[in-house]
Amino acid sequence: MKNKSSCCLKTDVSNCFRCDHRPAIDEIVREQSLVSQLRAVVLPALETKADERAEIVAQLFGSILDCSRKVICALRSHYVGVLESPPPEAVVIDKRRAKRKNSEGSKKMGDGAKSKSVHEHKRRRYTNSTSQVTPVPHYDGHQWRKYGQKNINNSNHQRSYYRCTYKHEQNCKATKTVQQLYNAGETIMYTVVYYGQHTCKTNTSNASLHVIETSTPQSISTTCSDLGDTRQKLDNMHTPELAEVCSEFGSYHTLEEEHNTLGLEDEDMHKLLDTFACGPLDLDSWEIDAIVRSGFC
DNA sequence: CACATTTGACCTTG
DNA sequence: CAAGGTCAAATGTG
Known part of the structure; x- marks a missing residue:
């Protein structure tokens, strides 16, 4: 039998990571997630x-999030090295992208049946990407439209592909991929990789907020800054802006509305919020609506 | 009916 | 050829 702390005496830092602080961080991350979600529900209600x-x-709310962020950063400082080397699945973010090159028109496009694809059908257009690990992959303030989903090798989870909703309207070339990373206790973490900058107008003021540079690509602190920035933004927001910046929070507007229209008890509301915190957080509004209506089973 | 998502085919790259 | 990224028709939803 080994006690948990013994592994820290070894040089195997990853074991140390697993055994000691990780559960604590997971819990705090979850707490941040919960608080963020609660805020997304409460603030719009008060503002209106x-x-x-x-x-x-x-x-x-901001102070609470700030506290937990500091705690996470403090804990994290104990094993920076570990967090800087991302979990195996996260590394997937391929090297193919880095080597993209020219190639116009396909060589295989001989047969007429395929000639409809004469339009460009390139792979990643960007070599620059920013990644983050977050329990709330959709809450980045931008509006995204899903355009694909693929099974990824050596991964149990599918990767979803999103492009900016305003891609065609405003020629915004931002895209992102979302893939479930691992289960951190009850919190499911996702790797979100952003490609390209948002050039769409509705988001210009927030672009820097949501395309987050990750000096330590998979670190928890990324999540911290994400939530922290969101907090800052929310702090300064009035209702119209809130609606815009929190477009991805739309689900929670829905929640709040459901709360009112369906006459949910506070207890139910609490239960519902907890459901979103513990479960896969990439629920779309329709999924949340469905959960609300089905009584959170 | 308009818009969003799903899904299989197609394309590029290594 | 396998793997991953994108497209677009089919389907779902409000």
Whole structure:
């Protein structure tokens, strides 16, 4: 029998990572997720009622998130090296991208049946990408449209491909991929990789907020900054902006509305929020709606 | 009906 | 040829 702390005496840092601080960090990350979600529900409700307490509540939420962020960073500082080497699945973010090159028109395009693909059908157009690991892969303030999903080798989870909703309207070339990474306790973590910058207008003011540079690509701190930035943004927001920036939070607007229209008990609401925190958080609004209506089973 | 998602085919790259 | 990225028809949803 070995006690958990013994592994820290070894040079195997990854074991140390697993045994000691990780559960604590997972819990705090989950807490951040919960708080963020709660805020997404509460603030819009207060704002629409022109409630003066909205600002205070926003600040309180911000302080709470700030606290947990600091705790995570403190814990993380114990094993920076470990976190800098991402989990196996996260490394997948391929090297093929880095080597993209020219090649116009396909050579295989001989037969007429395939000639419809004369339009460009290239692979990744960007060599620059930013990645992050987050329990809330969709809450980045931008509107995305899913255009594909693939099974990925050596991975149990599919990868989803998203492009900016305004790709055609505004020629915004931002895309992202989302793939479930691992289960951190009850929290499911996702790797989100962003390609290209948003050039769409509705998001210009927030572009820097959501395309987050990750000096330590898979670190928890990325999640921290994500939530922290979101917090900052929310703190300064009024209702119209909230609706825009939190377009991905739309689901939670739905929640709040459901709360009112369906006459949910507070207890149910709590249960619902917890469901989203623990479960896969890439629920679309329709999925959340479905859960609400089905009584959270 | 318009828009979003799903899904299989197609394309590029290594 | 396998793997991954993209397209677009089919389908679903409000």
